[in-house]
Amino acid sequence: MTTLPLALKLANQPCLVVGGGEVAWRKIQTLLGSGARVVVVATFVSEEVREQCSAAGIRVHERPFRDDDVAGALLVVAATGDPAVNAGVQRACEEHRVLVNCVDDAEHSTAQFPAIVNRGPVTIGISTQGTSPTLARRLREQIEALLPDSLGPLATYLGGRRGQVKEALPESHARQKFWDHALDSELVDLVATGQIDRADERLSEMLTAPVKAGIVSLVGAGPGDPDLMTLKALHRLQRADVVYHDKLVGAGVLDRCRRDSRRVDVGRRSGDGVDVATRQASINSRLAADARQGMRVVRLKGGDPLVFGRGGEEIAWLAEQGVPFEVVPGITAGLGCAAIAGIPLTHRDWAQSVRFVTGQVHRDTHPDWPELAKPDQTLVVYMGLRALRRLCERLMGAGAAATMSAVAISRATLPGQRVVPGTIGDLGDRVQEAALEGPLTTIIGRVASFARMDRP
Template sequence: MRLFPLFADLKGRRVLVVGGGPVAERKVKSLLASGALVTVGAPETTEALKQLQAQDRIEWLCNNFQPDWLADVWLVVAATDDRELNRQIAALANERRLFINVVDDPELSSFQVPSIVDRSPLTIAISSAGSAPVLARRVRERIETLFDHTLGSLATLAAKYRSAIRQARPELRPRREFYDWLLDGPVAAALRGQQPEQAQQLLEEALQQPQATVTGKVLLVGAGPGDPGLLTLKALRALNEADVILYDRLVDEPILELARRDAEQISVGKAPGEDHNATQARIHALMLERAQQGQLVVRLKGGDAFVFGRGGEELEFLRQHQVPYEVVPGITAALACAAYSGIPLTHRDHAQSVRLVTAHCRQDTMLEDWPALAQPRQTLAFYMGVSQLDWLAGQLILHGRSGQTPFAIVENGTRSSQRVLQGTLENMARLALQHNIKAPSLLLIGEVTALAPKLEWFGASIRTDKTD
């Protein structure tokens, strides 16, 4: 079950809590902190709840549950120790289209109360959809250590000056840069030193300084082979600073979900059969147009932009048009797919070198390379070679590589759907067809691939023998 994250404004709104024990007491205190008007319904309550009722902070309905208690409330919490009663309350609440939380019973609940990290007005909520509250608590404990308690004061200060900041920095990018300075600079340091007046003075002085001229820029970012965990910290920072993201076909949705929510995302992927030169010209035009508008452009490529990614061509274009740029390297497919398959690209007993080769080129352009590619004691990593396996194997065998040389094809490398097909060079094309291997896949050829069955640790393997 996937829950929609939601922060509810309950100030001045009536909430019903059914139950009067310690659990209900904890829920009531949280609700009161949010400004809710709380009604507690139960024959008996804890002493703390009675004190809240005596202070007129809650209303107490001293009785067994009555269906008419659900009238005129916005939210319901069932905190009794009677599951059948909780089930009845949940059914009645659902009939009235009221959100209900049945404590410790996600099956009956239409909303969950998350674990929170409170840096008011900044609140971080963690939910396991009710399935693993201990895990949510552990995550909260870790997050608590990451964020200073003065973040709340900083957020309050930023809210106080929000209109002034917008007026002084009307354009989005300079305003975002100002907020970054606010979070990372002397204002935050002053608050950590318990000097709120100095923090406010520093903020006001910064707003009086003239706004710098906005210049566009392109960040050429390698997104890695697919697993979002393989993004570099610089790549993640770029995704969170971008105004617009131009992404390739092989960049997965989980990676794009890490970007700023308001960043514009434009697919510029090259599909099979397209005129790639025309597509590349469109990419160049988009980069130039958006950078000239003063935007921060992230050109997001699968793997690494400088390994068969046309990154050099794009930088040449940007340099020609005097557009500032930076390069954020990514983990290329050969390194990642080999690592996720338990295949060392070099090994002192089997391979002293590794060659990265693109099979996506005219076949006659590789004629002079075949004798060198067919040499033993090296690892070959072929990119974009799935459609040409028969030709690749034939050329290597023709130029001296043994047909018994082991290979591995890594399909969807580093993704949850990764598969590794292993066999020998002479049977490679047939085995790939038999097991329906599709792109994106990386082909590794060499003695090191025979180590995969012993060293593998991720995904599924398709093992074959020489007679398969």
């Protein structure tokens, strides 16, 4: 990061705008919105800007810029449209150690105006450090769409009750917990609908009742691309005190966790000598122990927690132990793979059902191969990289045609995703030739012939 986002209090502070055109006027308006005392210096001032400045009570000096104009200003904006004049303003600011924004020239600016989203006292500034104002505007639009108008009144309400809560809960951790709890309660709706008296009653009740005990949230992280997580999953990550995650969960997803949350990788390590049952037992007891201490625990799993994810075992354990839990579903890998490869998992003519199956077939499991080999369905095979060849052979042995379409998809929705199409007769060779790596999922059935390799 080469710039630091900082919120400046500009009320009554002297700010100088050099320039008198449309761009300068936009900056003047932004500064006025923050209560700044604006002075304008420009050799040319458009009629419109002159009128608007006069209406806003702004002093305008119609003359060339002089270096000492910047003296005493807190912030200067160079918006002349003339690079030579802007450079002069920038030099003067450097000399007088005044912050300067040169419009459309991030390199010579010591201050930049972020794209702003405003909801009352809540202000969000978006900066791309001058790399792409268009991207910043796009992000602003997306954030605008996400934030309700009621956020402003809510922030004002909360600000007005901080003293009361601080007095009741002097300890800062307890206070943070209380506020988190309050923001998940009906208090938010009461304020949004203007029922302030009822909101106050509820707040007082919550201050006297103990804050809810901890909970374990089994959260699905989706197939890899963090944007494919659900809003609820994101919400849980941002509130979590501790996150126990699998190896498959990538950095892109973990970056969305609350900054000060504890993150624990409980993924399997080859060669660490810990057997599966022991590892699972240790995870189970850590989840329960943390929740009992009142923590918000997230058990984060790739895809959906209840699809080939041992989520069922964790739920059973938590229920047995009386630990509150919830499940937040995620997009399972098979769906992510189908989407990136453009494969419809069901099709009116070709596939009337879908089966999610594991490629890890153990000696003591006996899949119904003739059933799996039937042509009018789609098989989505998880964890099948090593066993792919054997799986295809078993299907052919059970009557499936060697020409049945099959597609291997690796790292779906992640950088480096690959789609390798073939048939059950040759997919093993193709995957080997392409040197595909895990995680890899295979989709088998007539619908696999839809696979498109030209997807980004």
